[in-house]
Structures are given as C-alpha cells and as structure tokens.
Amino acid sequence: MTAARNGTPLVELDGVGKHYGNIIALHGVSLDVSAGEVTCVLGDNGAGKSTLIKIISGLHRHDEGVLRVQGEEVSFASPREALDRGIATVYQDLAVVPLMPVWRNFFLGSEKRRAFGLMDIPYMRRTAREELLRMGIDLRDVDQPIGTLSGGERQCVAIARAVHFGAKVLILDEPTAALGVKQAGVVLRYIVQARERGLGVVFITHNPHHAYPVGDRFLVLKRGRSLHHCAKSEITREELTALMAGGAELEELAHELQSAADDRAGTAAAEELAREAEGLHATKED
Numbered sequence: 544m545t546a547a548r549n550g551t552p553l554v555e556l557d558g559v560g561k562h563y564g565n566i567i568a569l570h571g572v573s574l575d576v577s578a579g580e581v582t583c584v585l586g587d588n589g590a591g592k593s594t595l596i597k598i599i600s601g602l603h604r605h606d607e608g609v610l611r612v613q614g615e616e617v618s619f620a621s622p623r624e625a626l627d628r629g630i631a632t633v634y635q636d637l638a639v640v641p642l643m644p645v646w647r648n649f650f651l652g653s654e655k656r657r658a659f660g661l662m663d664i665p666y667m668r669r670t671a672r673e674e675l676l677r678m679g680i681d682l683r684d685v686d687q688p689i690g691t692l693s694g695g696e697r698q699c700v701a702i703a704r705a706v707h708f709g710a711k712v713l714i715l716d717e718p719t720a721a722l723g724v725k726q727a728g729v730v731l732r733y734i735v736q737a738r739e740r741g742l743g744v745v746f747i748t749h750n751p752h753h754a755y756p757v758g759d760r761f762l763v764l765k766r767g768r769s770l771h772h773c774a775k776s777e778i779t780r781e782e783l784t785a786l787m788a789g790g791a792e793l794e795e796l797a798h799e800l801q802s803a804a805d806d807r808a809g810t811a812a813a814e815e816l817a818r819e820a821e822g823l824h825a826t827k828e829d
C-alpha cells in the first residue's frame with residue numbers, strides 16, 4: 544500500500560495495536576512518517592487516532608506489532624524518551640501558563656540559564672521572537688501573556704517551540720478542531736511551514752477539508768483499524784470525504800427524516816427535523 548520512498552522513514556508502524564482491558568482501541572495499523580511530509584490521520588470519534596499518536600509519542604505502549612524510529616525498534620516508556628528521539632507532540636489542550644509571557648511559555652521547562660543558574664531573559668526573549676518570525680508569526684510583543692493570544696496563535700507558538708528544540712517529527716492532535724475557519728487556516732499554514740523545514744508531520748483531524756490541502760499521505764482509521772492508507776495522488780478530496788465514517792450514515796439519516804416529513808406532509812415539526820438533519824449533514828461536510 545505504501546509507495547516506495549527514499550530513505551529510512553523517521554517513524555514506522557508495522558501492524559501496531561493496543562487494547563485497554565478488553566477494548567481493542569487499535570489493531571494491525573501500519574504507517575510510515577518521512578521527513579518533509581505531512582501524514583494525516585483521519586477517523587471519526589473513537590476511531591483510534593489519539594491512541595495511535597499516544598503510542599508514537601510515548602504516552603502509551605503498544606501491545607502488538609512493531610514501532611521503529613529511524614529504523615530502530617523501540618517501545619517508549621515515557622514521552623521524555625520519545626522527545627529525546629526528536630518526536631514532539633502538540634496536544635489540543637496545550638499545557639500553557641496563560642498569565643506567563645509568550646517567551647516564558649516558549650522556553651517552559653527548558654529555560655536558558657547563565658552562570659549561577661540565572662535565567663538568560665534577553666536571550667529567551669530574542670530567540671522566541673526570532674523563531675516565531677521564522678515561522679512567519681509576527682507577534683508585536685513576546686512579553687504579552689500567552690493567554691491573550693488566540694487559540695490558533697497558541698498552536699503556532701507550540702509548533703515553533705517544537706521546531707526550535709529540534710523536533711524531527713511533529714505530532715498534532717486535532718489542532719484545528721476548536722478553531723474557526725480563519726484560525727484553522729493559519730494553523731494549516733504552519734503545518735506546511737514545518738514540512739518545508741524538513742520535519743515529518745503527523746496531523747490528526749476528523750475534517751477531510753483540513754487534511755486534504757496539506758496532506759501528502761492519508762491514513763483513515765475506523766474502529767481501530769486501518770480503513771484506507773494512500774498517497775495524495777491516489778485519492779480525491781471527495782473520495783477522502785466519503786471515506787470518513789459518518790458521512791454516509793448522516794446522508795441516510797437525512798433521507799430517513801425527509802421521508803418521515805413527506806409522510807406527514809404539513810407537519811411543521813417533521814419538516815423542521817428534516818431541515819436540521821440536512822444542516823447536520825452539511826456541517827459534517829464542512
């Protein structure tokens with residue numbers, strides 16, 4: 544399924560699986576993450592997306608299959624181990640301290656110190672500003688509390704931070720889920736920036752319209768299994784949308800409700816219901 548590409552992938556999953564008690568969250572999933580590529584992982588709620596990235600980022604251990612990082616088999620015991628191998632993860636609920644300045648959050652836990660353990664504040668301010676600029680983020684003031692930034696901007700700071708601290712693989716769990724169209728567009732642009740800088744990006748989303756423009760490869764999960772895995776050239780946006788669980792079901796629901804409305808022609812409530820179902824379907828397509 545995976546087209547031949549040059550070089551050893553940064554991360555390789557070979558038939559990886561994971562269960563929680565008797566729930567099989569993931570089974571037999573294979574995936575390659577290569578430098579300078581965006582791999583999108585799609586799937587409906589409960590499809591196993593977060594489980595998959597938790598395995599790569601060291602939060603959970605897989606109990607089936609093989610995980611390789613730059614060709615070497617690994618089983619991470621902690622996120623620290625993954626980070627030491629250059630795998631950085633940006634979670635949707637970013638661990639930021641809202642009242643602390645942007646630069647402080649940028650260096651949180653990795654503060655630059657001078658002699659006697661004093662923090663090198665000018666260096667950190669300057670570097671945070673430069674790194675953000677390199678990603679195309681022009682913040683007027685890196686001293687402003689990070690809590691004053693929009694959700695999209697905060698995601699971007701987290702991406703710039705991962706790039707600065709030498710990430711080779713950048714994992715983003717639904718970074719655009721809670722964002723409006725414009726903010727989501729901003730985050731998508733930084734995903735492309737990270738790819739241009741040679742990182743291997745794993746982008747988790749349930750929105751094919753966010754995935755398609757930036758993705759080089761797509762993995763669609765359904766109930767913990769790999770439903771489809773392909774390169775962009777092998778799939779259209781429409782096909783990707785159709786593959787997403789829920790699309791077909793919602794269409795069916797819309798039809799069902801519409802015929803209920805037709806049966807009881809004149810019943811305002813049923814018509815309203817059908818309109819809502821149509822809206823629901825349209826939202827899913829967005």
Ligand SMILES: Nc1ncnc2c1ncn2[C@@H]1O[C@H](COP(=O)(O)OP(=O)(O)OP(=O)(O)O)[C@@H](O)[C@H]1O
Pocket residue numbers: 563566567568586587588589590591592593594595749
């Ligand atoms: N810690 C856990 N303990 C028990 N079951 C879990 C745990 N984490 C996930 N699961 C189950 O594993 C399956 C996959 O969950 P996962 O969180 O990976 O899905 P997801 O694709 O990220 O969904 P969402 O879009 O809702 O974030 C689900 O059935 C879920 O209930």
Ligand SMILES: [Mg+2]
Pocket residue numbers: 592593594
């Ligand atoms: Mg999830």
